[in-house]
Amino acid sequence: MKSTSPQNPNPLKKKLASRFLKAMKKLSHKISSSPSPPSTAERRRRHRAVRAAAYASMASAVGPRRAWSRALLRKLRSKATATSGRKTARRNPRNIGTRFLGLNELCDVVPGGKAMDSCSLLSETGHYIKCLRAQVQIMREILDSSSSSSSSRIL
Amino acid sequence: MEPNVEAVQPQFRSGISGAKPGGMGCVFGDIHGLIPGPPETDGTSFTALLELPPPQAVELLVKEDFPAKPMPPPIFPSNIALIDRASMFSVFASADNPPESTNILSASSSMKIDSVKQEPLESENQRNSSSPAVSNQSLKSIKRKEREKKVKESSKKSKKVGANEASDGSGEQLPYVHVRARRGQATDSHSLAERARREKINARMKLLQDLVPGCNKISGTAMVLDEIINHVQALQRQVEFLSMRLAAVNPRIDFNLDALLAVESESSIDNSYLGMFPPSIWPEGQINGSRQQQYQQPWLMDPPSMGRVDDTSNFITPENSLLSYDSPANSASLHSSQLKMEL
Numbered sequence: 001m002k003s004t005s006p007q008n009p010n011p012l013k014k015k016l017a018s019r020f021l022k023a024m025k026k027l028s029h030k031i032s033s034s035p036s037p038p039s040t041a042e043r044r045r046r047h048r049a050v051r052a053a054a055y056a057s058m059a060s061a062v063g064p065r066r067a068w069s070r071a072l073l074r075k076l077r078s079k080a081t082a083t084s085g086r087k088t089a090r091r092n093p094r095n096i097g098t099r100f101l102g103l104n105e106l107c108d109v110v111p112g113g114k115a116m117d118s119c120s121l122l123s124e125t126g127h128y129i130k131c132l133r134a135q136v137q138i139m140r141e142i143l144d145s146s147s148s149s150s151s152s153r154i155l
Numbered sequence: 156m157e158p159n160v161e162a163v164q165p166q167f168r169s170g171i172s173g174a175k176p177g178g179m180g181c182v183f184g185d186i187h188g189l190i191p192g193p194p195e196t197d198g199t200s201f202t203a204l205l206e207l208p209p210p211q212a213v214e215l216l217v218k219e220d221f222p223a224k225p226m227p228p229p230i231f232p233s234n235i236a237l238i239d240r241a242s243m244f245s246v247f248a249s250a251d252n253p254p255e256s257t258n259i260l261s262a263s264s265s266m267k268i269d270s271v272k273q274e275p276l277e278s279e280n281q282r283n284s285s286s287p288a289v290s291n292q293s294l295k296s297i298k299r300k301e302r303e304k305k306v307k308e309s310s311k312k313s314k315k316v317g318a319n320e321a322s323d324g325s326g327e328q329l330p331y332v333h334v335r336a337r338r339g340q341a342t343d344s345h346s347l348a349e350r351a352r353r354e355k356i357n358a359r360m361k362l363l364q365d366l367v368p369g370c371n372k373i374s375g376t377a378m379v380l381d382e383i384i385n386h387v388q389a390l391q392r393q394v395e396f397l398s399m400r401l402a403a404v405n406p407r408i409d410f411n412l413d414a415l416l417a418v419e420s421e422s423s424i425d426n427s428y429l430g431m432f433p434p435s436i437w438p439e440g441q442i443n444g445s446r447q448q449q450y451q452q453p454w455l456m457d458p459p460s461m462g463r464v465d466d467t468s469n470f471i472t473p474e475n476s477l478l479s480y481d482s483p484a485n486s487a488s489l490h491s492s493q494l495k496m497e498l
Contacts, residue, residue, distance in 0.1 A: 028405050046402040054398055102380030109387045119352065122359035125383065126366050132390040139397040146404060 013134045015061040020138055023053035052076055058135050068124045071112020 027049055056076050059069040103121060107113025110125050364370040364379055367386045373379050 024401070024405070043402065046405065047399045050402040050405070051395060051398040054394055100376075102377050102384070105384050106380060106387075109384055109391075119355050119359060122356065122363060125387065126359070126363050129363075129366055129383075129387060129390065132387070132394065136390060136393045136397065139394070139401060143397065143400055143404065 010134070012061075012131065013138065016058060016131065016134050017138045019057035019061045020054060020135070021142075023057045024050070024142070027053060052079070054135060054139065058131055062127075062131055066124065066127055067116060067120065068111045068113075068128050071115075075111060 027046070055072055059072040059076070062069040064070055100118075103118055106125060107116065107121055110121065110128050113121055113124070116124060360376060360379065363383055364373075367383050370379050370382050373382060
């Protein structure tokens with residue numbers, strides 16, 4: 001059912017939502033012209049496209065001011081151009097000595113975490129969590145609204 | 156400041172009565188400034204104070220008799236710098252007993268004096284104190300404590316005093332960052348910086364704890380970090396899962412944008428934009444012509460080219476427009492409504 005409860009006019013969420021919807025529109029045009037039963041490979045491709053669109057829209061909505069958004073876009077760009085032969089050496093090995101053990105795992109999870117010191121890593125993580133949460137909410141709402149509308153159309 | 160002042164005043168009073176003002180170095184230097192022109196301003200003895208003409212002495216001290224019985228709170232000019240410096244001796248602030256405070260202050264003053272001089276001080280204080288027997292023991296123990304803290308206190312005091320004096324001069328701008336050294340902790344610049352850094356990190360960790368649900372009850376940095384990592388991974392898995400569902404549902408979604416935007420944003424701006432379709436949008440569309448073309452090209456490119464190679468190119472193009480940081484959401488919603496029109 002459509003949620004008619006008024007949400008908090010969250011500026012971040014609005015930005016994320018609009019960007020994501022734009023991206024999804026483009027993808028849906030591409031998809032709509034393909035044959036209706038998708039093959040597995042096609043499904044996987046679409047899945048990857050949607051996920052990349054989600055992350056790309058999230059990162060671009062946030063802007064270049066955050067380190068994780070920059071790192072995320074860099075990663076997506078390199079994936080899109082499919083250069084797998086990049087040097088995988090760690091950029092800043094000196095950071096590892098100064099941080100304590102749990103942060104090493106955290107920097108693997110958060111994009112661009114390896115090149116940050118502990119303090120900024122923690123603040124970036126906080127912002128990243130906020131944006132991830134908003135993105136998940138948006139995607140859920142899209143799904144809910146679309147499923148509800150489709151079900152109402154069917155009925 | 157009031158409790159400090161209250162606690163400070165009895166100590167000052169006893170400090171003047173029981174100690175050698177000049178010998179205390181810079182701490183009680185201001186007392187000299189306050190003392191209205193005693194003959195030995197740099198005089199370093201208690202007896203010098205006694206040599207003052209009686210009315211002045213009485214002025215300085217309190218209305219009561221000079222041998223220090225427990226006196227009422229004096230009319231002591233509350234110099235802020237003095238109070239600052241006295242509050243440095245934070246351990247003294249809790250000392251209520253005048254005899255004890257007397258001894259404490261004399262002990263602190265003796266930091267700069269030779270230990271030899273402490274004995275006459277002690278004797279003077281004992282003469283003045285009301286309960287000599289008890290204060291003897293407390294005196295010894297307190298002085299021992301003070302000597303233990305001597306090194307750290309002196310270093311801390313030097314830093315703090317330097318900052319204080321600078322602050323006296325300038326008023327607002329402090330050249331140092333006031334970090335109070337806790338007892339038993341070193342005060343050199345490296346550890347200070349490290350401590351500041353650690354406190355910053357702890358503050359961020361607290362913020363994260365509030366952000367992640369269920370982290371408030373956990374104590375200990377490692378567990379909290381584990382929780383945070385789990386949370387982030389769970390969110391990323393949710394994104395993955397939802398994107399899979401969206402990809403499956405996608406062809407059936409016509410992305411009815413006005414409905415979606417109304418649900419999600421609930422802002423009047425979007426509704427008003429979507430309300431007035433053709434006339435107002437096209438001029439703005441021409442203003443944003445370049446971006447419009449950027450959007451239209453991939454859109455127009457899509458139907459004719461559905462080969463394998465173009466899959467990657469189409470993969471790229473939706474992201475190309477996103478990979479560049481764009482303008483605010485207003486124009487974005489405009490474009491979304493434009494695209495809907497062109498459908």
